[in-house]
Amino acid sequence: MGEVRVLLVDDHPVVRAGLRAMLTGFEGISIAAEAADGAAALKELARLRTLGEAPDVVLMDLQLGDGMDGVTATAQIRKLAAPPPVLILTTYDTDADILAAVEAGASGYMLKDAPPDQLRQAVLQAAAGGTALAPRAAALLMERISNPGTSLTPREVQLLELLATGLSNRAIARQVFISEATVKTHLVHIYGKLGVDNRTAAIAAATQRRIIRAPGSKG
Amino acid sequence: MGEVRVLLVDDHPVVRAGLRAMLTGFEGISIAAEAADGAAALKELARLRTLGEAPDVVLMDLQLGDGMDGVTATAQIRKLAAPPPVLILTTYDTDADILAAVEAGASGYMLKDAPPDQLRQAVLQAAAGGTALAPRAAALLMERISNPGTSLTPREVQLLELLATGLSNRAIARQVFISEATVKTHLVHIYGKLGVDNRTAAIAAATQRRIIRAPGSKG
DNA sequence: CCGGGAGTCAACCTTTCGGTTGATCCCCGG
DNA sequence: CCGGGGATCAACCGAAAGGTTGACTCCCGG
Known part of the structure; x- marks a missing residue:
């Protein structure tokens, strides 16, 4: 099969460069495009689709500086026809962030301090239609269904x-x-x-x- | 003159990869070594010095996970003989962070969302013995000297x-x-x-x- | 139709907080 | 050498917040 094409969405140039370097270093993963904010992400997604190069997964930060945040962007993407899976990759793992991301239709929630190999696994898993959750995110969701009254x-x-x-x-x-x-x-x-x-x-x-x-x- | 050698200190693998990719892409800048925390930074610095490859500037995050924080690490480095300039590169620009960094002897204070070219300028400036401040950091310091009572x-x-x-x-x-x-x-x-x-x-x-x-x- | 959760309010009591006054100590700078 | 600012502490009082109990309304769902 071909490579997994990733659309990077992060407002920090440094982080984008890091993810680009890290992911392109992995077998079977390539960067289709990058975007610094939610609006640009949607634009890139549309552009790639018209080219027949739709990404297999969107790697999305939640903090996107001024403008549309990652949750909103994720929800927008998931409203499209045949939307790509969105894998959240962010710095914080607060309850509200995790829940908002899941409710917006994210396929996974990973933290930026995760080791490179876990990141690679998560991207491949999400691209294949699976789910990838950081330990705390998984724990939160399980706790929510067993204890919803709080x-x-x-x-x-x-x-x-x-x-x-x-x-x-x-x-x-x-x-x-x-x-x-x-x-x-x-x-x-x-x-x-x-x-x-x-x-x-x-x-x-x-x-x-x-x-x-x-x-x-x-x- | 030769290249400006940089010692990277950041606890996030993704960010280190990004800075490495970005800085090595610039003319006249190379990465001497990397460290994930303060202790490792001091160790790397000592190692490079014994090799006669002392870095021309240390690029330091303030948040370094568990252990020694960036301010402490900066102070430690500046206590050495003929210390290299330390350029802070971090995510937050609170008064407390900025002042603590300056008091610890930092040569500059930049934010991670700065555009690549500003980052390059800051590294070169710090390596040359100069100062590089993000707008908010500069404003804060100027306000301090004109209005110190409050x-x-x-x-x-x-x-x-x-x-x-x-x-x-x-x-x-x-x-x-x-x-x-x-x-x-x-x-x-x-x-x-x-x-x-x-x-x-x-x-x-x-x-x-x-x-x-x-x-x-x-x- | 009835239970329950959300929102509203009152009365009461204890603890904490806010504000003041005054005091000691140390260190730095004129 | 002396003033002043920073840091420390004590005693005091009134105001605000914390905690409890109980009660009423509204609305939604079984």
């Missing part, structure tokens, strides 16, 4: 976001037109679900799990 | 970082072996300097101004 409600996430901006309970209450008592009730629920016992720990936990965006971080 | 002390930044992990005053006190009263005193000073009046707002403000990294992000 996720935050939309309202709780909303209050969490306000909490992270540094507002007091009273200020939050005024912001969303409820009483301070209700805010406290929600916070108690949030603390319980996150396994913490104060607001700063809740912010840290929620940020770590990417339930909320870091205060002041660029979109 | 900055947080290192101790205050340290407590702020612990604060952002969700620790209580008592827990912070135990962590750094001081009394809870002292923690409270520091926090009052921090609140004053940041213009806030509670701990969550301090985290939000400090994150926004990049005095600290987002809570929970890897270091």
Whole structure:
């Protein structure tokens, strides 16, 4: 059979160069094209298809700088007809990242610090229609199906976001037109679900799990 | 003159491969050796010196996984006799990271998403004994000399970082072996300097101004 | 139609936090 | 040599947050 053609999507030139060097060094893998962001990835994908050189797998980072993030890009790609498998290759393995990627239709979730051979295996596996998950990603998904009751409600996430901006309970209450008592009730629920016992720990936990965006971080 | 020899220090195989491919592609730059952590970097440096092949510049990531971080490694290198210039190449540009690197004796501070040509320029500049700063790093240092009164002390930044992990005053006190009263005193000073009046707002403000990294992000 | 989860609110109590005042120690620089 | 800033600690008080119990509404699904 022919080579597995890969479309690289990563905003860091250094990482793209590294993946290009690493993957082309493997037997049976070649780089079809590269893209620095989601829009460029979709454009490249369309271009390659018209050339009859559709990639066998898309290797996608989740953090793509300004613009479309990797989850959105993945969802867009999976909406196409006969979409290629998308293998996520990123730096972080937070709950929200993993779940968002899987929900967007990713075929796998690998970390950038994985050894080269695991990376090669994952690419080949995804290209063949299989699945490749980093240990933590696999553990998370299994834990989710056995223990589904611990996720935050939309309202709780909303209050969490306000909490992270540094507002007091009273200020939050005024912001969303409820009483301070209700805010406290929600916070108690949030603390319980996150396994913490104060607001700063809740912010840290929620940020770590990417339930909320870091205060002041660029979109 | 001969080629500029670079010692690469980065814990990610993908990034090392990328930098190797990118830099060796440039005229006048070659890779002398690579290291995945601080200890290995010092060892490689010593080895190269005994061979009479001392590198002209060390390209150093700040996040080096388990063990010695990039700041410590930089300081160690700069303590040697006739130390090579150390150019920091990392992912984040928080105030704390930049200042720590400069204080450790770094010759420059660049970000990994910099375009290849800027990277090449920075390496050559550092190797020639010059300085190379990313825009935000340069802006920070200039702002420091023109406006030195309102900055947080290192101790205050340290407590702020612990604060952002969700620790209580008592827990912070135990962590750094001081009394809870002292923690409270520091926090009052921090609140004053940041213009806030509670701990969550301090985290939000400090994150926004990049005095600290987002809570929970890897270091 | 009934149970349950989500959202709302109140009253109560304990703990933590925020703010102040005042004090000691050390080190650096004029 | 003396001032000042940084770091340390103590005692105090009021305000805010944490935790519990209980209750009401709404809506969705079995």
